[in-house]
Amino acid sequence: MTLAVAGLGTVGAGTVKLLHENRALIAARAGADVAVGAVSARDASKNRGVDLSNFQWFDDPVEMATQADADIFVELIGGSGGAAKAAVLAALGAGKHVVTANKALIAHHGAALAERAEAAGLVLAYEAAVAGGIPIIKVMREGLAANRFDRVYGILNGTCNYILTAMRETGGEFADILAEAQALGYAEADPSFDIDGVDAAHKLAILAALAFGSAVRFEDLHIEGIRDISALDIKSVDELGYRIKLLGIANRQEGRAELRVHPCLVDKSAPIAAVEGVTNAVVAEGNFVGSVICEGPGAGAGPTASAVVSDVIDIARGIKLPTFATPVSSMPVLETSPMDGHRGCHYIRLTVHDQPGVIADVAAALRDEGISVESMLQRGRGTEADGAVPVILTTHETTEAALNRALSRISAMSTTLGPPCVLRIESL
Ligand code: NAP
Ligand code: HSE
Numbered sequence: 001m002t003l004a005v006a007g008l009g010t011v012g013a014g015t016v017k018l019l020h021e022n023r024a025l026i027a028a029r030a031g032a033d034v035a036v037g038a039v040s041a042r043d044a045s046k047n048r049g050v051d052l053s054n055f056q057w058f059d060d061p062v063e064m065a066t067q068a069d070a071d072i073f074v075e076l077i078g079g080s081g082g083a084a085k086a087a088v089l090a091a092l093g094a095g096k097h098v099v100t101a102n103k104a105l106i107a108h109h110g111a112a113l114a115e116r117a118e119a120a121g122l123v124l125a126y127e128a129a130v131a132g133g134i135p136i137i138k139v140m141r142e143g144l145a146a147n148r149f150d151r152v153y154g155i156l157n158g159t160c161n162y163i164l165t166a167m168r169e170t171g172g173e174f175a176d177i178l179a180e181a182q183a184l185g186y187a188e189a190d191p192s193f194d195i196d197g198v199d200a201a202h203k204l205a206i207l208a209a210l211a212f213g214s215a216v217r218f219e220d221l222h223i224e225g226i227r228d229i230s231a232l233d234i235k236s237v238d239e240l241g242y243r244i245k246l247l248g249i250a251n252r253q254e255g256r257a258e259l260r261v262h263p264c265l266v267d268k269s270a271p272i273a274a275v276e277g278v279t280n281a282v283v284a285e286g287n288f289v290g291s292v293i294c295e296g297p298g299a300g301a302g303p304t305a306s307a308v309v310s311d312v313i314d315i316a317r318g319i320k321l322p323t324f325a326t327p328v329s330s331m332p333v334l335e336t337s338p339m340d341g342h343r344g345c346h347y348i349r350l351t352v353h354d355q356p357g358v359i360a361d362v363a364a365a366l367r368d369e370g371i372s373v374e375s376m377l378q379r380g381r382g383t384e385a386d387g388a389v390p391v392i393l394t395t396h397e398t399t400e401a402a403l404n405r406a407l408s409r410i411s412a413m414s415t416t417l418g419p420p421c422v423l424r425i426e427s428l
Helices: 010-021 022-031 061-067 084-092 103-119 136-143 158-170 173-185 198-212 231-240 303-317 359-370 399-411
Strands: 002-006 037-040 056-058 073-077 097-100 147-157 242-253 254-267 279-286 290-297 343-353 373-378 388-395 420-427
Touching: 002 010, 002 061, 002 084, 010 022, 010 037, 010 097, 010 303, 022 303, 037 061, 056 061, 061 073, 061 084, 073 084, 073 388, 084 097, 084 103, 084 343, 097 103, 097 303, 103 198, 136 198, 136 279, 147 198, 158 231, 158 242, 158 279, 198 242, 198 254, 231 242, 231 343, 231 388, 231 420, 242 420, 290 303, 343 359, 343 399, 359 373, 359 388, 359 399
Parallel strands: 002 037, 002 073, 037 056, 073 097, 254 420
Antiparallel strands: 147 242, 147 279, 242 254, 279 290, 343 388, 343 420, 373 388
């Protein structure tokens, strides 16, 4: 088996290193020698910490996809379009199997690419695209293939989980901790994809397609990130008995699905609350197996290369499965429900003027929307020049529509300073 590897960054260089170091072991398990024959990246002169001297170099990955003498094209460039998409299309057109770690590409164009691959009898494999080193695609597509899934959820972004963990453990600043995650190779080329929830949403879209046997429109996902979470929120939720986690949740009821990515409060005793650092965890709930939890390293060179090469080994073994477990030609489009109708409990942090009557006005706005307050805390007095003080509330279950109406009224009050921070409380 000869590979053409496009992209020699964190994952590409890690994949070349793994294939070199474990070559004998991989050959024994795959039943064939697996070797890199050609590589492509932008800068041929860059030192990548791996020996590339035996490989044919291509400046253009599309040219490599069509011209390199290879069985498998391994796409490790990234991005939902551009060179990555063009090269994958060219590779499938040239009769090469494709292995990719690119969740943006699969989330946006997975169904169309799978259609091409399946029509041509080729494999389009993407184990590394979801949850780094955790073999969740294999678990859901093969091990749990007998089950109907009504919910799949998890911690799907290592960078965000690393940041939230470090903020709680060290009290450090968001920007400094993000820089650490970038230096460790966890973050996307554009880290706003991580911290704004887009990367987790790419992975959730893929999991939802697999779980529900449906094509997902990426624009149907509700996406929020962790930018607005402050050290005060981390400390306050800790006192209330919760942890903050960025979760991706795909939930199906009566034929419609909720697909949402946002920071959540989860009870400290929930298993997912204990998943820390760059670790990811995915919970797949099957109607016969029950709840299956897979946990492991969610990003970085080694874990991601491990997932990429597992796909290569499957192809070498002759394993060919429908891309999303169900043949793509028979996948309907997934119908989703709007977030306005979502019901749940909430944590709300307001910044208000410290003066008599403010809490009564806030409580009245919530009461008028039928929202019951579970707890309310104003600690200390406003010491800033403007007399600002944080007020922390938790609510009983309500709809998002009612909460949003109440929050618009609260935000418009002259005593409210700045936008509220609102986090959903999930019972998992
Ligand atoms: P990266 O470090 O930024 O590497 C990207 C590579 O692509 C670089 O070698 C770059 O070349 C090359 N490249 C960019 N544009 C190109 C073009 N037009 N033509 C040819 N080569 C081009 O990214 P990464 O972290 O390895 O991620 C690669 C993919 O894996 C992405 O889809 C990412 O989402 C996914 N992924 C990453 C992780 C992770 O932990 N990092 C985990 C799971 C999945 P130069 O080096 O010459 O600039
Ligand atoms: N940037 C991604 C993360 C890489 O932090 O989880 C793994 O997909």
